[in-house]
Amino acid sequence: MNAINSYKCPCCGAPLVFSGEELHCDACDNSFPAEIIKQISDGETEATGESSYDWEHYEPRSYEDTSEINLAGYSCPSCGAQVTGDDTLGATVCPYCGQSTIVKGQFEGTLRPDYIIPFKVDKKAAIEAFEADFKNAPFLPDEFKNKKKIEEMAGVYVPFWMFDCDCEAAITYNAQRVTMWSDTNFNYTKTDYYKLFRMGKVGFANIPVDGSKKADDAYMEALEPYNYNDAVNFNGAYLSGYLADKYDVSADESIERANERVKNSTVSEFDDTTGMYVAVYPEHAKVAFSNGKVRYSLLPVWMLNIKYLDKYYKFAINGQTGKVVGEYPVDKGKKWKYFWKIAGIGYAVAAVIAYFMLH
Amino acid sequence: MKKIFMVIFVCLLCVSLAVPCIATEFENPPIVDGAEYLNSAQFAELSEQLERVRQRYNFDVAIVTEYEMTSYDAMSSADDIYDYQGYGAGVNDDGILLYICASTREYHITTYAEGERIFNVNGIEYLKSNIQPHLANDDYYLAMDTYISIAEELLQMAEDGAVFNENEAETSDVLMVIGGAALIPLLVAFIMMRGKLSHMKTAVQNDYAANYVKPGTKQLTQSRDMFIYSSVTKTPRAKSNSESHRSSSGRSHGGGGGSF
Known part of the structure; x- marks a missing residue:
């Protein structure tokens, strides 16, 4: 041998x-x-082997023409956020920290976006969406629902890098199929082990990656999805009445996050082709990116900061769809009351089941 | 008129008091000793004991011995004798029968109707463990005497409302059930609370980009499923409280037996 x-x-x-x-x-x-x-x-x-990525280099553009609108620079004395806005904008609290009123300054004409999705949800609708959302928050302290604070909501165009690419993936999986049967004395379980191989292509368009250090990535990703059919070529006039942040995370710095999301999603897309097995475990995955394109866009977000017991709670509302994301304070009394209520019902049911099992 | 009512009342009272005193008629003698294990004194004594138990509990307790087996095995023989020779008490034919075959040195205890509940798996095991040593010693009288005593003991327990070790669970099972009953509600409550808490924090990262797949671009170019190997595991089936089986008559019997 x-x-x-x-x-x-x-x-x-x-x-x-x-x-x-x-x-x-x-x-x-x-x-x-x-x-x-x-x-x-x-x-x-x-x-097996390293995935390969092919993204074009993004060249920043400047605001060569600012005739569309009179823009001003605004800065937050508390958190240092630098945002752009209509120079007629009245006193507005900082959208990112909510702690102080932003200060008007000189506009610096750099970093003009390629696209913008204009606000579709106005402030009134955003407040209604937020109020509807906190009604579904089960352990919310009663004192938190303060109307005055809710009205201090600021509309901000948040900078996003939009990535397009085509992917080719090769994935191997370990999979199992289980058959069970019984005879008079024994229960039998037969497990068949398989090795699966899938290879295919999939294309992605407009994967957004937050380009602002001030905007929390988790909040921005939770606000998705946006409908890009509403995206239009950037025009400064859309900023009227709103603030606009400019990117401080470059396209190159954002690519890593885009790669991660694209690779996860490509593998996930081909998981659908393994549905006939009871257990499937991805083993190796190699993804090759091609035709990678990067664009700079502004997406509409309503920002809200609510102070409760010396802590600021941040919320964001998708300015296109009205989706609300954030983190509410938890009333521990309500939380544990709910826990013991469920446990009490559980104990009553468990006592009955245990009685019948033991008698 | 008053006297007529009084006479009717007294008659009804007499009849109602007399009913419990009417002895149940059993079709068969309590012992059929075809294998001739017993002498006449032993036969008479055990018959009397069995008859007393039968009448006391209105439940057939019987013994049949044979030299050659009636059917192809001890269980079928015991069931067939019970079903076709009219054993059993009351409308449901409640009863228990000890069958012993001399030639093959096998025995089987068959139970029917209420007998299956009173002499459950644990009861049959209790009976077997007590009579088998006597059968092995060829002390048939003592085996039968023990059988009658235990049958009476179990019938009395059932009458008192506590069937012998009904659904008796092993200590590990009891601990498992108690442990489960103590922990599962806490676990369920915790999971449900976590579920509710997830509504309190909706700002979570999205590691996928499935919303951004370009329609019509997904294309599977190669797909291979390769079988590697199989493994089979077997685990004993949990024993139920009643190990019922069907006799040749189609009736459901319980019981158990062995060789001696």
Whole structure:
């Protein structure tokens, strides 16, 4: 018998040896057809290795023409946020920290966006959306619902990098199929083990990655999705009455997050093709990106900061869809009351079930 | 008129008091000793004991011994004798029958109707563990005497409302049920509370970009599913409280037996 070191046992990883027309594992005593082992090995070769990324370089553009609107720079004396806005904008609290009124300054004409999605949800509708949302917050302290504070909401165009790309993925999975049956004395479980290989292509458009350090990434990603059919070429007139942040996270710095989301989603897309198995575990995944394009866009967000017990709670409302995200304060009394109520019902049910099981 | 009512009342009272005193008629003698294990004195004594138990509990308790087996095994023989020779008490034919075959040295205790509940798996095991040693010693009289005593003991327990070790669970099962009953509600409450808490914090990162897949661009170019191997595990089935089986007559019997 000749040892074939290039092939390893798919069950235990030990080297396989050629025996007759099959490859045999001396360690776990399994035998496999040579063709299957070759297919597994080929799949693993395709799916292992580093993923490759191909993004174009983004060249920033300046506000060469500011005739569309008279813009001013605003800064927050508390958190240092630098935003742009209509120079007629009245006193407005800082959208990011909510702690002080922003101060008007000189507009610096740099970093003109490519696209903008204009606000569709006005302030009144945003307040209504927020009020509807906190009614669904189960452990909200009663004192938190302060109308005056809610009205201190600021509309901000938040900078996003939009990524387009085409992906080609090669993925291997370990999968299991289970069959169960019984006879008079025993229950039997048969588990069939498979190795799956999937290769395919998928394209992505307009994956947004937050380009502002001040805007919390978790909030901005939770606000998605935006409908990009409403996106238009940037025109300064859309900023009238709103603030606009400019990016301070470059496209190159945002690419890593875009890669992560694209790779996760590509693998997830091909998971759908493994539905006939009860358990599927991705083993290797290699994703190659091509035609990567980057654009700079402004997306509409209503920002709200509410102070409660010396802590600011941040909320954001999608200015296009009205989706509300944030973190509410938790009334611990309400939380534990709910816990013990459910536990009490659970104990009553468990007592009845236990009685019947033991008698 | 008053006297007529008084006479009717007295008659009804007499009849109602007399009813419990009417002895149940059993079709079969309590012992059929075809294998001739017992002498006449032993036969008479055990018959008397069985008859007393039968009448006391209105429940058939019987013994049948044979030299050659009636059917193909002890269980079928016991069931067939019970079903086709008219054993059982009351409209449901409640009862228990001890069958012993001399030639094959096998025995089987068959139970029917209420007998299946009173002499459950644990009761049958209790009976077997007490009579088998006597059968193994060829002390048939003592085996039968023990059988009658235990049958009476279990019937009395059932009459008192506490069937012998009904659904008796092992200590590990009891601990598991109690542990489960103590922990599962807490776990469920915790999971539900966490579910509610998730409504309190909706600002969470989205690690996927499935919303941004370009329509019609997904294309599966290669797909291979390669079977590698199978494994089979087997676990003993949990024993139920009643190990019922069907006899040749189609009736459901409980019970158990063995060799000696």
